[in-house]
Amino acid sequence: MSSTQPEQDHIPTSKVQRASKFIGAGAKVGGNYIKHYAKKMVNPSLSKEELHASNAEDIYASLSELKGSALKVAQMMSMDKNLLPRAYQDKFTMAQYSAPPLSYPLVVRTFQKAFGVAPEVLFDTFTTSAVNAASIGQVHQATKNGQTFAVKVQYPGVADSVTSDLRMVKPFAHRLLNMNEKEINHYMEEVEEKLLEETDYKLEVQRSTEISQACHHIPHLNFPTYYPALSSARIITMDWLEGDHLKEWLQTNPSQEDRNKIGQALWDFYHHQVHLLKKVHADPHPGNFIVQQGVTLGVIDFGCVKVIPEDFYRGYFSLIKKDSLLNETQLNQIFFDLDFISSLDSPEEQAYFKGVFKEMIALLGKPFHAATFDFADDAYFSQIFALGDRVARDKMFRNSRQARGSRHGLFINRTYFGLYSLLNQLKAHITTTKPEWLQ
Template identity: 30%
Template sequence: MARKPVTTRRGRFVRLAGMTASVAGQYAGQRARRLFGRQDDETARSEHYTRMAGQIADTLGELKGAVMKVGQIASQTQDFLPKEFSDALQKLQKEAPPMPFEVIVEQIESELGKTIGEAFEYLQEKPYAAASIGQVHRARLHSGEDVIVKVQYPGVDESCDSDLRQLRTALRLGGLLKMPKESVDQLFGEIRERLQEELDYENEARNLHQFREFHADDPKVLIPAVIDSHSTRRILTLELVEGDHISEVTADRYDQATVNHIGTRIFHTMADQLFRFHAIHGDPHAGNFAFRPDGTLILYDFGCVKKLKPAIVESYRKALIAALNEDYQALDRHLIDLGARVESQPAVDEAYYAMWRDILIKPFDTDTPYDFAESEIHKDVAAKTSTVFKYLDYFKPPVESLFIDRMIAGHYWMMKRLGVQAAFRPKLETYLNLAEHKPDSVPAR
């Protein structure tokens, strides 16, 4: 039997506190078994992490909100959590189970100050989509315009800070955090800042206006317009702009040339935001993109936008150039500037950088088309993860560029699922040069 949804701050605190106590107890028990020599092998430790991570993932998915969003971010990186934890959190990337419709109706009427019938000609009960901090319903205005209504779950904004504190406590008491307190502070501070922005739908409305203007020159990049009259801090109403989900991009409707054009448009959109706009779409999973057989790319959900400091973009650009040129001394310096490398530690062995460079550079290592469908970069990365422990004290989570890495990883998976075949090395070099000389110029599409 499904449990009643938690919509109060106290209810969320109680549920998270129970999870924290359980995790802490499991960790203490495991330490005791190791102390008495009963359990110290890697298999047993992995099984312990898997059980613990499964419980945490179930709780985060049920509660939604800030903690589920952190879980989604954590599932995309193993910088600060064991692999078993990241694996268990993968299910949080899938669509979340929806909130009951009566809860959604109450939230809309409270925010707009009018009944559903007064605000809309109709509101569809079945969710159009459900996610971590809210869900989307299709509707029609009395003017006849079809729209979608994004409704924030009750209580998630008020509980954000306490949720994050509880989750951090659970990870610490479970022995799951693998970095110094200072780095944990920076990481959770960055996540909190992005979440506070994402929980403010008025902020998302401003982002939508800005990104629509920024991409206005490309008619094949569509971003929904905001219906200001039906939007508040917790309700966001947008024009309905539909396209195919990535699972619907099939060979019978999208030939390889069209897929390649879409892949190229994705690359340009990402690079434009990074090198020209200095603001990036920070939640690049498949549910936030749609496609059309004419090559159109549709972007959704601009709640998580990371505005980048020019110095960070410049350090990132220089790090990419150094990696392309196999200049590992320069790469080491630029990673320090990015905040990814601990400056007080000695220089990292160039062979270590070369190993990672040779894995990650593959899509950009040739002027001929790279077949993302056949790419196994993710497998190569996983196979080398154990080498990270040798230099664990040399690196730290790159807080300022964390969302750049997240953006690139998300786009890699989209390219792979789409089966893009494209040569991005010349295009990347064009952006790297333009960023230095003429950042407002647009490379040819």
């Protein structure tokens, strides 16, 4: 992908321009539906899959030109795999890797604003073109005194455009995810907050340092050192980690033992963050991980960190206790606390939603219920997708008067879906762990 995309030297920033991009996509999607139904008249066996595929392509093409927050939303949608039809997933996962880079003079300018000097003055060498693109920035490689650094530079104007971008993504989320208006608002608020945090590189350096120090003891896990003196609100400097991106590594056919090691490191990393730090790297997509020699997992991006509030934590994770351990009243209380059901619901609705959520929890909690779990089990993932698909199509959900589930749940769910999906790709066999209070 990255090799075929021309260097793009501007972000369409004015609202009109961005909107027109979306309208472009909207028109194309509309066109695809027309084409689909026209084809279907001729060939009734045509599947919806094909339609989804052409929709995903057009929407992706528009989103990738937008960069910034819209690209981020694409990433998020590709994360919540269970929410998306398969065709969308494949296309959107591409967003996790590369977007067209910005011009070098602008990089120089960003440096000059932050440090008063050009990158060549701060470092011995500095690549003039980006070696990698992040969603709201790009990565350059630099060296100084024999040490290699990764320098992440943020696109200008990203923070400004987050809010207006999200507003425009809404109708698409509506169509793609089959969500109703209320649910989207619910979701977007949390997303916006996280995105704004993500544009704050100073915060990222602080959190990265904090979490990497707290997780340093976990075996087979490696973190780059961050350099606050060489970082600013728009620039992050950290050690360059040599290695392959997770996906590339998987293509080299690593042994089961190695895949288990990496998978276990991932699991332990998340376990430690969620249950001990109550702060979690909420962006477990493959682009954020690098596999290094001697099979060590390098974690390279802490843009999205979710702080887990204590009361949410207790409620949410008591759900992974085995069914039998929770009585009906306790469960009801938790469901109320987590906003899965509310007093506005009719008794039938309550009963219905409780049923669905119980099913979801039983399914998603499954890895916790045994001492070890084999994430290579595709049947398990098909079950998750099937349930997600069913929920997405379900009339009761679509017509529901309110959003379901606490907003904190969005990023925690996303984290676990991401984690599970990574472990599935690794086909790892994991010794699963539970925090002590749940034993």
